[in-house]
Amino acid sequence: MRLARIRRGPGERIELAALVEGEELVSLASVDGCADADPVAALAELGVERLAEHTARLAGGERLAAAELVFEPPVATCTKICCLALNYADHAAESGLEVPPEPVLFFKPTTALIGHGAVVRPPARTRHVEHEVELAVVIGHVAHGLTEENWQDAVAGYTVVNDMTARDLQLANIARNQPWDQFKGFDTFAPLGPYLVTRDEVPDPQNLELTLTVGGEVRQRANTKQMVFPLPRLLADLSDGMTLLPGDVIATGTMAGIAPVADGDVMHATVAGVGTLTNPVRWQST
Incomplete structure (x- = not known):
């Protein structure tokens, strides 16, 4: 469904x-x-x-x-958006970083969530915002201590997320060895949707094509089978010491091709078999 x-x-x-x-x-x-x-x-x-x-x-x-x-957004109650960084080797390479030996987690606040068709509105403090298409897993029930064998029991379904990033501010904080989650978590920086697709309709979430286009140009393209840490490992790792609650969203990482968006751009983020999430961009003035 x-x-x-x-x-x-x-x-x-x-x-x-x-x-x-x-x-x-x-x-x-x-x-x-x-x-x-x-x-x-x-x-x-x-x-x-x-x-x-x-x-x-x-x-x-x-x-x-x-x-x-x-x-x-296709979740009514969400306590946390768990995001995985550098989970595709080609994205790590384009960022000049090594593939991490363990999953790298950061969080977005739920105030960043918007739905399909809603406008992404970068604040005036940033002048360089980039898109990141990702498969999102939605948790269906309270889960703690999942294993790589039973992880799917906790999944309600899947959707599409676009992990918007104020890259100029993020990189400045990275250079200062300071936390950078804030610049991933601005209002409107977690478009999600359009649908929650139940897991019976996605028999192999580890073999889904992902693309992101802007103005007809393909910016990003990959397959979820290219994840460094596949879904069983991610769910087991996240739930080891942290309780996942119904409606929580797990953004599983993006691939190479991240690029800036301009005022008036329209992003189409697609996960095959899950849906296409469309969001325009309107920059806030100073």
């Missing part, structure tokens, strides 16, 4: 919706267990099969055109 949190217009209430075909969705707001518009909670309470049955039943009624909707 492909679940989304949508508004029928700006300021309208958020509804849980499911993609039925093409670019058409049906609202699940009338379904018991879906009123809170929380995809992760609905999956935990009803399961994929029952949600699919409700979606099929409602598909003969009102359908909503995706192009006419406002998309919110």
Whole structure:
């Protein structure tokens, strides 16, 4: 299933919706267990099969055109966005860095989250912002001490994230040996979506093509099989000493091709089989 949190217009209430075909969705707001518009909670309470049955039943009624909707991030509750750095060797190489011997983790605040179609608004303090397309894993239940054998039990599904980065500020802090998380975590710097795709629809998350385009130009392209640390290792490592909660997002790293965005650019971040996340950029004035 492909679940989304949508508004029928700006300021309208958020509804849980499911993609039925093409670019058409049906609202699940009338379904018991879906009123809170929380995809992760609905999956935990009803399961994929029952949600699919409700979606099929409602598909003969009102359908909503995706192009006419406002998309919110496909997680209603998120306590942390866990991001992996240098998890593709070619990105480490273009950054002039060695591939790390262990996963390298940083965090984004949940205030950075925006949905598909929302505007990325870099603050005036930065003049060089770059895109980073990544596969995102969404946690489905409380998880601690996962193993490389049972990690998928904790997964609600997958989505697309664009790890926006104020590169000029980040590099300045790196040169000073100071923390740089702040410059990954500005408001709007974690576009996420459009859909939460349940794990049954992604049989092999370790073999997905990723691309990012701006103005028709392919900036980034890779496959998740090129990760330095694959998903089983990442989930086991993250949950070793840190509890993962429902709705938490794990951004699994980006590949080579990071490049600056200009005012007015529109980014299309795609993970094959998961979706295309589209966000325009509008620079804030001084």
